[in-house]
Amino acid sequence: MSAEIQVRVNGKSYESQIEPRLLLVHYLRDVLGLTGTHIGCETSLCGACTVLLDGKTVKSCTVLAVQASGSEITTIEGLSAQAPTNGNGLHPVQEAFWEKHGLQCGYCTPGMILASVELLRANPNPSQPEIRHALSGNLCRCTGYQHIVQAVEFAAKKMKSRKR
Amino acid sequence: MPAATRYLGKPLKRKEDPRLIQGLAHYVDDIVLPGLHHAAILRSPYAHAQIRSVDVSKAQSAPGVVLVLTGADLRGSIGAVPCAAQIPDMKAAPRPVLAHDRVRFVGEGVAVVVATDRYAARDAIDLIEVDYEPLTPVVDPEKALEKGSTVLYDGYKDNVAYRWELEGGDLKAAFKKADKVIKQRLVNQRLIPVAMETRGVVAEYKPGERQLTLWSSTQIPHLLRTQIASMLDVPEHSVRVITPEVGGGFGSKLNVYVEEALLGYLAMRLGKPVKWIETRRENMQGTTHGRDQIDDVEVAFKRDGTILGLRIHVIADLGAYYQLLTPLIPTLTGLMASGCYKIPAIRTEIIGVLTNKMSTDAYRGAGRPEATYLVERALDLVAAELKNDPADLRRKNFPKLEDFPYATPTGIIYDSANYPRSLDLALKMSDYKKLRQEQAKARKQGRCVGIGLSTYVEICAMGPSSAMPAGGWESATVRIEPSGMINILTGASPHGQGQETSFAQLGAEILGLEPDDVNVIHGDTSIVPYGIGTFGSRGTAVGGVAAYQSLMKLREKLAALAGFLLGEDPSKLVFADMKIFSKFQPKKSLAFGEVVAAAYSAKTLPPNMEPGLDATSFYEPKNFTFPFGAHVCVVEIDTETGDVRLIKYVAVDDCGNVLNPLLVEGQVHGGIVQAFGQAMLEEAVYDEQGQLITGELMDYAIPRASDMPWMETGRTVTPSPVNPLGVKGVGEAGTIGATPALANAVADALAPFGVRHVDMPFKRERIWKLMQKGSRRAK
Numbered sequence: 001m002s003a004e005i006q007v008r009v010n011g012k013s014y015e016s017q018i019e020p021r022l023l024l025v026h027y028l029r030d031v032l033g034l035t036g037t038h039i040g041c042e043t044s045l046c047g048a049c050t051v052l053l054d055g056k057t058v059k060s061c062t063v064l065a066v067q068a069s070g071s072e073i074t075t076i077e078g079l080s081a082q083a084p085t086n087g088n089g090l091h092p093v094q095e096a097f098w099e100k101h102g103l104q105c106g107y108c109t110p111g112m113i114l115a116s117v118e119l120l121r122a123n124p125n126p127s128q129p130e131i132r133h134a135l136s137g138n139l140c141r142c143t144g145y146q147h148i149v150q151a152v153e154f155a156a157k158k159m160k161s162r163k164r
Numbered sequence: 165m166p167a168a169t170r171y172l173g174k175p176l177k178r179k180e181d182p183r184l185i186q187g188l189a190h191y192v193d194d195i196v197l198p199g200l201h202h203a204a205i206l207r208s209p210y211a212h213a214q215i216r217s218v219d220v221s222k223a224q225s226a227p228g229v230v231l232v233l234t235g236a237d238l239r240g241s242i243g244a245v246p247c248a249a250q251i252p253d254m255k256a257a258p259r260p261v262l263a264h265d266r267v268r269f270v271g272e273g274v275a276v277v278v279a280t281d282r283y284a285a286r287d288a289i290d291l292i293e294v295d296y297e298p299l300t301p302v303v304d305p306e307k308a309l310e311k312g313s314t315v316l317y318d319g320y321k322d323n324v325a326y327r328w329e330l331e332g333g334d335l336k337a338a339f340k341k342a343d344k345v346i347k348q349r350l351v352n353q354r355l356i357p358v359a360m361e362t363r364g365v366v367a368e369y370k371p372g373e374r375q376l377t378l379w380s381s382t383q384i385p386h387l388l389r390t391q392i393a394s395m396l397d398v399p400e401h402s403v404r405v406i407t408p409e410v411g412g413g414f415g416s417k418l419n420v421y422v423e424e425a426l427l428g429y430l431a432m433r434l435g436k437p438v439k440w441i442e443t444r445r446e447n448m449q450g451t452t453h454g455r456d457q458i459d460d461v462e463v464a465f466k467r468d469g470t471i472l473g474l475r476i477h478v479i480a481d482l483g484a485y486y487q488l489l490t491p492l493i494p495t496l497t498g499l500m501a502s503g504c505y506k507i508p509a510i511r512t513e514i515i516g517v518l519t520n521k522m523s524t525d526a527y528r529g530a531g532r533p534e535a536t537y538l539v540e541r542a543l544d545l546v547a548a549e550l551k552n553d554p555a556d557l558r559r560k561n562f563p564k565l566e567d568f569p570y571a572t573p574t575g576i577i578y579d580s581a582n583y584p585r586s587l588d589l590a591l592k593m594s595d596y597k598k599l600r601q602e603q604a605k606a607r608k609q610g611r612c613v614g615i616g617l618s619t620y621v622e623i624c625a626m627g628p629s630s631a632m633p634a635g636g637w638e639s640a641t642v643r644i645e646p647s648g649m650i651n652i653l654t655g656a657s658p659h660g661q662g663q664e665t666s667f668a669q670l671g672a673e674i675l676g677l678e679p680d681d682v683n684v685i686h687g688d689t690s691i692v693p694y695g696i697g698t699f700g701s702r703g704t705a706v707g708g709v710a711a712y713q714s715l716m717k718l719r720e721k722l723a724a725l726a727g728f729l730l731g732e733d734p735s736k737l738v739f740a741d742m743k744i745f746s747k748f749q750p751k752k753s754l755a756f757g758e759v760v761a762a763a764y765s766a767k768t769l770p771p772n773m774e775p776g777l778d779a780t781s782f783y784e785p786k787n788f789t790f791p792f793g794a795h796v797c798v799v800e801i802d803t804e805t806g807d808v809r810l811i812k813y814v815a816v817d818d819c820g821n822v823l824n825p826l827l828v829e830g831q832v833h834g835g836i837v838q839a840f841g842q843a844m845l846e847e848a849v850y851d852e853q854g855q856l857i858t859g860e861l862m863d864y865a866i867p868r869a870s871d872m873p874w875m876e877t878g879r880t881v882t883p884s885p886v887n888p889l890g891v892k893g894v895g896e897a898g899t900i901g902a903t904p905a906l907a908n909a910v911a912d913a914l915a916p917f918g919v920r921h922v923d924m925p926f927k928r929e930r931i932w933k934l935m936q937k938g939s940r941r942a943k
Contacts, residue, residue, distance in 0.1 A: 019283065026282070035194035036187015038411070040360050041444040045861040048360055076187035094185040098177055101826045104834065105660030106184030107360040107411030113185065132869040139861070141360050141412050142660050144833030144898075145869040 005069035009034065010078025020066050024058075025049045027065035028075060036076040036110050040139070047138030050111030051075050057118045059137075076110035079117065092162065093117050093155040102151035104142035112138045116152045125156055170740075171669040171679055175826035178665045179679065189409045192364035192381045197437040200366075201230065203430060204285035205423070205440070206275040206292050207449065208267035211301035211520035211854020212314070215265055215274065215294060222291040223277055228284030231434060232292070234275045235264030242425050243395035245485065248633035249492035254326040257317065257518055259485035261395075261422045261429075267296070268316055268484035269521050270856050271449025273422060278430055278438055301854035305458065305481040305517040316484060316518045325482050325516035326491060330498040332573025333509030338473030342464035346545050351923040352534045354456035354481065354848040355841075356858070357527050358866050361411020362442035363451055365424050367431035376428055377404045381411065383418045384697035385657050387634060389689045395425040396432070403428070407687030410659030414838070415526030416451050417659070418699040419488045448859045453848055454527020456481040457494060457534050463542040469550055469557045473509040476501055476538065482516050483523035489530075490523050491516055492633065496531025496623070502572035503539035504583050504621040504792055505561040510573045520854040526699060528838055529899040532622050540618045540904030544911060545920065553600075554617045554908065555591060559584060562619075569885075578621060578790040579886050586816045586880045587619055590794035593878050594814040599798060607916060612801040612935075613811075614913025618794070618905040624819075624893030625789040625886065626700030637784040638702065639695045640710035642671070642718055644777035646764040648757035650675065650682040652714075655695010656707030657687045661831070661895065663703050666823040667711050674715040675722075676739030677756065693780055701893030704823060705789055709887045713781035721777065726759045728770040789884045789892040793817035795836075795905040801913050806932030808844060808910060810871075815901065816878040820892035825879075828894050832877050835898015841867045842899070843906035847925050914938065 003020045006013070009032060016031055028034045028051065037060060040048030044059035051060045052074040074082060079091045088095070093116050096102065103109040112135065119126060119134040126134065131152045132145070140148065183189040220232040244258035262273045275292050279285035300314040307313060308323040316323055339345060366379040376398065382388050385405040393400040410417065423440055430438045442451070462475040480494035498512035543561070547554040562583040563570045570578040590596075599615050606613040627636040639655035652667050664684040671682035686692060698707070719739065726744040727734035730752045738747050745753035762768055766775035798812040815832055822828050845865040849858045858864040883890030903924075910926050911919065917938025922930065 021283070029193075030282075033196075034187070035190070038191070038361070039193070039441075040362075041861050043444065043860055043862060046360065046444075076185075080186070090182075090185070097185050098181045101178065101830050103181060103184055104662070104830055105360065105410065105412040106180075106189055107191065107409075109184055110187050128874070129870075132872070136868040136870040139360065139866060139868065141358055141414070141838070141866065142834045143830055144835075144837035144875070145867075145872055146833045146875055147830060149869065 003066050005066055007068055007071055007073055009073045010075060011081060018065055022065045023061055024063040024065045024068050025060040028060060034075050034077050038107055038110060040107065047111045047115060048108050050114045050138060052114055052118065057115050076113060079113065091117070092158045093120065096151040096155035096158060100147050100151040100154050102143065102148045108138060108140045112140060112148060116155065119152065120156055120159060124160060126152065169673055172673045173822055173825065174669070176665055176669055176679060176824055178662050179668055180662065180664045191361055191409045191411055192366060192379050193441045195366045195379050195408065197366065197368055199436055201278050201280060201434065201436045201438045202282045202285045203276055203278050203427060203438050203440040204289050205273045206289040207446065208263065208270060208272045208274055210267055210296050210298055211270050211303070212299040213267050213296040214299060215263060215267065216297055217295045218275060219293040220275060223288040226284065226288040226291055228279040228281050229277055229288045230280065231278040232275060232288070235260060235262035238262050239264050242429050245422060245487060246391045246420055247486035247488060247490060249489050250633070251326045251328055251491050254491055255320055257325060257486045259422065261426050270854055271446065271522060276426060278434065301520045303519060303850050303852060303854045305479050305519055308517050308519050309515065316520065323518045325518050328495055328514040329512065330574055331511040332575060333473070335473050335475060335509040335511045338509040339464045342472050343467040344549065345462055345464045346549060347462045348541065348545055348921055350459045350461060350538050350541055352455045352457040352459060352537060353924055354524065355454045355527055355846050356448050356848050356864055357414045357416035357451065357454060359412030359414055359416055362444060362447040363417065363421065363423065364441040365427040366437060366439045367427040368437040369431040369435060371435060374402050375404065376402055376432060377406060378424060378428055379406045379408055380424050381417055382407055383413045383657055383659060383699050385687050385689050386655065386694050387697060388420055388424060391420040392425055392428055396428050404690045407657050413659050414528040415454065415530055415699060418526050418697065419452055444861060445859050448864060449856055450522060452487050452525035453483065453522050454524060455534060456524050457497065459534065459538045461538050461542050463546060465546050469546065469552050469560050471505055471507050471546065471561050474501060474507055474542065476512040478512065478514040480514055480516050481519050481521065481524060483519060483521040485523050487523040487525045489633065490525050493524065493526060493531045497535040499574050499576055500532045500535035500623055501539060502574055503536060504581065504619050506563045506567070508573065521850055528835065529896045532896065533900045533903050536618065536620045536900045537904045537907065540620065541907060541921065544908045548915065548920065555587065555596065558619050559587065576623065577787060579787055579884050580882050581621065581790065581792050582880065582882050583619060583792060586792060586818050587794040589878050589880060590796050590814055590816040593816065593876055594796040594812065596796060612803050612913050614799045614909040614911070616797045616799070616905040616907065616909025616912060618901055618908060620901040621790050621792040622896060622900045623788045624701035624791055625705030625785055626702045627788045628785055635696055637696065637782050638706040638710045639693045639780065639782050640707065640714045641693050641778065641780040642711065642714040644718060644760055646761065648760045650677065651685055652682060652711050653685045653692045654707050654711055655692060656698045656703045658698050658703055661698065661703050662824065662827040663707065666704060666827060667708060669823055670708065670711055671715055674719055675756065677742055701895040705887065705891050705893040706783060706785055708823065708891060709889055710781045710783035712889055713783055714779040717779035717781065718777055722759050724770060725763055725773065726754055729754060729759065729762060729768065785886060787886045789820065789886050791817065791819040791892040791894060791897055793897060793901050795901045797905050797909050799909040799913055801931060803935060806928040806935060808926045808931060810840065810873055813873060813875045815875060816880060817894065817897050817901065818880045818882050819894035819897065820882060820884040821890035823891065829877055831894045832898050833875055835896060836875055836902040837867050837872055839899045839902030840872065840906060842903050843924050844926050
C-alpha cells in the first residue's frame with residue numbers, strides 16, 4: 001500500500017510515494033535526507049523533532065507524512081532562508097544560540113531553535129517566564145536552559161534592531 | 165598557564181556550533197551507507213523468567229526480513245559484556261549479548277531481526293513467539309538480601325554481589341568521645357540518565373580488507389574498540405570505531421553495550437551494513453541507570469559542633485548484570501565520604517546487591533553525588549540538632565589552609581582548596597543573612613520557606629592509572645601541517661563539552677596563532693592515537709594536559725629551528741601574531757608559516773633535528789584533582805498542595821584555572837538542573853513485578869525550562885598543583901554540589917512541621933503528606 005504526497009520543504013517542492021504509516025520525521029530524514037531534524041522520544045514529549053508546518057511548530061515524530069501533504073514545511077536546514085541574515089547565512093536565532101552558548105551536545109538544538117523562532121514571531125519581546133513557558137515542550141539535558149533563555153532574549157533584541 | 169593570555173581564559177564562542185545550529189552535524193542515525201539494513205531487538209517483558217522456547221518462523225518469512233537470531237543461536241559466538249571493575253570476592257554476573265536461558269530484567273534482549281527497512285524490522289519482532297516461565301522477581305534490594313529470597317543466579321547462595329569496606333581513623337574512639345550521635349537513613353533513588361540522543365550503532369564489514377567499522381554513540385571509542393575486538397574474537401586492528409556527534413552521555417555512554425557487539429557480528433555475518441537506533445523506551449529500560457543506594461549514616465559529634473566520625477552503611481542496587489564499571493561506582497561514595505571536612509574517623513561498608521533491574525553504572529557524578537549528599541545531609545542534621553547555623557557548622561569543620569594537601573581518612577589526598585573563600589562568596593552573593601531574616605518573617609506569615617546550603621568537594625581528572633580500572637592517562641598528538649595549520653588529535657572524546665574550542669584556544673595561545681588555525685580531531689580510532697575517553701571530569705584536566713604537553717614539545721622544536729635560522733637563542737624567542745621573533749631584537753623575526761615550511765622542506769635544519777612537526781604525549785596524572793564549591797538556594801513550599809518551588813539559586817564553584825569561562829558556566833548550569841531533576845522530579849520506579857513503570861518521558865520527568873529560576877554563578881580560582889595548567893575539571897560539579905543544597909532547603913522548609921529528613925524526589929504528594937502529619941502533630 002502506498003500513498004502519494006506533495007509537500008514544499010524549505011522552499012522546494014517534492015512529490016513522493018510513501019507508506020501511509022510513514023512518520024513525517026522519517027520522511028524528512030530518510031526520504032529527503034534532511035537529517036538536521038532529530039528524534040528523541042517518538043512520543044512528542046522531547047521536542048527534538050520540532051519543525052514548522054505551515055509556520056507552526058509540530059513534533060514531526062507524531063505527525064504522519066500523509067497528514068503534511070499540501071503543506072509548507074521548514075526544517076533547521078531551511079531556516080536561514082526565512083529571515084534577513086547577517087551575511088553569515090544564519091538566522092538571528094541561530095546566531096544567538098551560537099553567541100550565548102545556548103547548546104552543548106546540539107541534539108535538541110534544531111527543535112529548540114525552531115520553537116524559539118515561532119515564539120519570536122508571535123511575541124517579539126518575550127519576558128523570561130514567557131520564553132521558559134514557550135520552550136517547555138522542548139527538553140535539553142545539557143545546558144540547564146539558562147543560556148538558551150539568554151539566546152532567545154538576544155535574538156529578540158537583534159531582530160528588533162534589524163527591523164528598524 | 166601563562167600569566168597574560170590572549171585566548172586562554174576567554175569566553176570564546178564555540179567552534180563546533182555552526183554545524184550544530186544549522187542541522188549539518190552527523191549523529192549516528194544520520195550515517196547512511198549503501199545497502200543499509202536495519203536491526204530491531206525483541207526484549208523481555210518479564211523481569212525474571214526462564215525462556216522455554218522461541219519460535220521465529222513467522223518473523224523469518226515476514227517481508228523484508230533477512231535474518232532472525234535468538235540468544236540460543238548466538239551462544240558461544242560473542243563474548244559477554246566486559247566488566248573492568250575488580251573487587252575482591254566479587255561474584256560474577258556476566259551479561260550475554262542476547263539472553264538464551266533466563267532473562268533477568270525487563271528490556272533484556274531475547275532475539276534480533278535484521279530487515280531491509282526500519283519499519284519491517286520493527287514489525288517482525290512482533291511475530292516472534294517466546295514461551296516464558298515466569299520466576300519470582302527480585303526487586304527490593306533489602307528483600308533481596310533476606311534469607312529465602314529468590315536468587316538471580318543458579319549456584320549462588322544469595323544475591324550479594326560483593327561486600328566492600330573502607331575504614332580510616334579510630335572510629336570506636338570517635339564514637340566514644342562523642343557528645344551525641346545522630347542516625348539517619350537516606351535513600352538516593354535510582355535515576356535514568358536520558359541523554360537526548362539515545363544510543364545507536366551502525367556497523368559495516370569489508371571482507372576484502374577484513375575491516376569492521378563501528379559508528380557508535382559512545383564516550384570511549386578506543387576502549388570500545390578493544391572490547392569489541394575481544395567480544396567478537398577478531399584482531400583489534402581489524403576494528404575501527406568512529407564516534408560521530410554524540411548527543412549527550414552523562415556516563416550512560418561510558419560503557420560497552422550488547423548492541424555494539426551484536427551489530428558488529430551481524431555486519432560480519434551478513435556482509436551488509438546494519439543500523440540499530442535505540443528507541444526511547446529501550447533507552448529507559450536498557451541503558452545504564454544511576455545512583456540507587458540506601459545509605460544508613462551515623463554521625464558522631466561534640467556539643468561544639470566538631471564532627472568526630474562517620475559510620476556509613478550502603479546498600480547499592482547493582483541491577484541484574486555488571487556493565488563496564490557497575491560494581492565500582494558505589495566505592496567512590498566510600499572514597500569521598502569525608503566531604504570537605506576534617507573528620508578524624510570514617511568507616512564505609514558497602515553491600516552490592518543483584519536485583520532484577522537494569523544495571524546501575526556511572527551517571528554524572530558517579531558515586532560522588534551520593535557521598536556529598538550523605539555528608540551534607542549529616543552536617544545539616546547536626547546543625548539542626550545543635551541549633552547552629554549550617555554555614556557556621558561547616559566553617560568549623562573545614563580543614564585549615566595549611567592542612568593542604570589534605571589526606572583524608574579514606575586514603576585520598578585533596579590537592580588544593582580554599583573552602584572558606586567559596587563559602588564566603590556564596591553567602592555574600594546570596595545575601596545569606598538577609599535570606600534568613602526574610603525566612604523568619606515568612607514563617608510568621610505561615611509561609612513555608614527553606615534555605616539550603618552545601619559545601620562540596622569532588623574527585624576529578626580521573627585519574628592516576630594505579631587507581632583506575634583501565635588506565636587513567638590521556639593521549640594527544642599535535643600535528644602542524646606544512647601549510648602551518650594545526651591539528652590536535654585528542655584521545656578524549658568530547659560530546660558537547662566544547663573541547664574543539666578550548667583546545668584550539670590552548671593551541672593558539674601556545675603557538676601565537678588564531679583559534680581558527682587550530683583544528684581538534686577526536687573520536688576515530690583509526691586517526692587518533694589510543695586514548696581513554698571523556699568521563700570523570702577528565703576531558704580538560706587529563707586530555708587538555710596531554711594536548712598542552714604535545715604543543716609544548718612542538719613549540720620547543722619550532723623555537724630551536726627558528727633560533728637556528730635567525731641566529732638567536734631559542735629561549736629568547738616569542739610566539740605571537742603568527743610570528744616567531746626575538747624578545748629583545750624584534751627585527752629578528754620569521755612568519756610562523758616560514759618556520760613550519762623549513763621543518764618540512766628540511767633543507768636548512770640544525771644538525772640532528774628530524775624533519776616534520778608531529779608530537780605525541782601520554783599524560784599520566786600524579787593525583788586526582790579536587791574541585792570544590794558552595795551552593796545556596798531558597799525553596800518555597802505551597803502549604804496547600806506540597807508543591808516545591810525553587811526561588812533562588814546561587815552557585816560558587818572552584819575548578820582551578822579555566823580555559824573558557826563560557827564553557828564552565830554551561831557545565832555548571834547543566835549539572836545544577838540535573839541535580840534539580842533528582843531532587844524534585846526524577847525516579848526510576850520498578851513495580852513489584854519488576855516492571856519499569858517510568859519507561860517513557862511521559863512518566864519519567866526531566867526538568868523543563870519552566871521549572872528553573874535564574875541561576876547566579878560565581879567562581880573562585882584555586883589552581884591545582886597536580887598539572888601544569890592548574891585545571892581541575894567541572895563536568896560533574898553541579899550534580900554533586902546542588903543535590904544536597906536542594907535537599908537541605910526542603911528539609912529546612914519543613915522543619916516547623918517537625919520533619920528532620922525527607923527522601924528525594926520531593927514530589928507534591930510526599931511533601932503534602934508530611935506537612936499534614938506535621939500539622940496534626942502541632943495541633
